[in-house]
Amino acid sequence: MDFMKTVLKRRTYRGQFTHKPVSQKDLETIVEAARWSPSPFNVQPWEIITIEKQDTKDKLAKLVLKSMSAQMGDSRFLDDVSKWMSLSKDEWVQRSEGVMIDDHMDIPGFIKDKSKLRPLLKNAKNMSFLGKLGLGKIGASKFVEHIKNAPLIMIIIMNLKRMSPGENRMTWMYMGMGAFVEHILLAAISLNIGTHFINAPLETKKDRVKLRHILSIPDHYEPVCLLRLGYIQGNAGESVRLPSEKILHREKFRPKGNDKS
Numbered sequence: 561m562d563f564m565k566t567v568l569k570r571r572t573y574r575g576q577f578t579h580k581p582v583s584q585k586d587l588e589t590i591v592e593a594a595r596w597s598p599s600p601f602n603v604q605p606w607e608i609i610t611i612e613k614q615d616t617k618d619k620l621a622k623l624v625l626k627s628m629s630a631q632m633g634d635s636r637f638l639d640d641v642s643k644w645m646s647l648s649k650d651e652w653v654q655r656s657e658g659v660m661i662d663d664h665m666d667i668p669g670f671i672k673d674k675s676k677l678r679p680l681l682k683n684a685k686n687m688s689f690l691g692k693l694g695l696g697k698i699g700a701s702k703f704v705e706h707i708k709n710a711p712l713i714m715i716i717i718m719n720l721k722r723m724s725p726g727e728n729r730m731t732w733m734y735m736g737m738g739a740f741v742e743h744i745l746l747a748a749i750s751l752n753i754g755t756h757f758i759n760a761p762l763e764t765k766k767d768r769v770k771l772r773h774i775l776s777i778p779d780h781y782e783p784v785c786l787l788r789l790g791y792i793q794g795n796a797g798e799s800v801r802l803p804s805e806k807i808l809h810r811e812k813f814r815p816k817g818n819d820k821s
């Protein structure tokens with residue numbers, strides 16, 4: 561597939577995958593693409609754990625339920641997230657940043673006019689009491705099913721005993737991991753395989769410890785991301801981006817009004 565076509569086709573896929581298991585050949589192509597990613601001093605700090613067994617998916621699904629429910633009870637998190645949520649497609653396209661509320665929460669069908677939710681978003685931190693009452697479980701249920709039904713799950717881990725040299729070593733390490741993950745995403749979509757980050761179980765140290773336990777990950781490996789993968793039908797979804805002139809500085813930095821408080 562043409563490179564720009566592949567780049568533009570890749571989206572974070574939040575729908576249902578087809579039931580077809582990811583073929584061994586396609587998995588090998590994805591790993592081959594990932595393994596050729598750049599890393600500082602070529603330290604190659606990455607490894608991938610693939611999960612297809614139902615029993616392990618169920619354990620991960622439980623962790624997703626717990627971690628997402630906890631996020632819904634975390635006022636700081638809700639406040640931070642609300643700044644990046646758009647209530648309508650028009651608003652999202654106009655802002656050219658952030659995410660659509662529907663992609664991240666199950667909005668009850670009776671709420672037809674989503675603009676009525678705006679006061680809630682403005683005071684999102686106050687909604688944490690709903691989470692503390694356990695209502696976060698409702699919002700998390702879609703993602704729990706996504707994990708249980710995922711044709712393939714990948715946990716990407718970083719080996720801290722393959723540390724980059726340099727004072728800024730952790731930045732270089734995470735840059736390498738980012739490149740690795742992007743190779744996975746692009747190779748996958750070139751094979752018509754959609755990818756979806758579900759990172760809630762990696763948010764807190766406590767949950768990362770549980771994840772390590774489920775997958776027997778040693779302490780010197782850092783879990784960096786969780787992806788679910790599967791073949792898709794149709795396009796991979798929609799997204800928005802800031803225009804190039806908002807991110808490109810020629811010759812020197814000039815403020816572009818990009819700061820968010």
Ligand SMILES: Cc1cc2nc3c(=O)[nH]c(=O)nc-3n(C[C@H](O)[C@H](O)[C@H](O)COP(=O)(O)O)c2cc1C
Pocket residue numbers: 570571572573574658659756757758759760797798799800
């Ligand atoms: C490090 C990272 C973590 C992310 N975590 C999640 C996540 O937990 N759940 C989710 O639905 N999307 C997650 N995303 C996807 C972003 O929301 C998505 O990349 C962004 O909205 C742009 O949309 P696009 O990927 O469809 O182009 C994550 C992306 C990155 C790079």
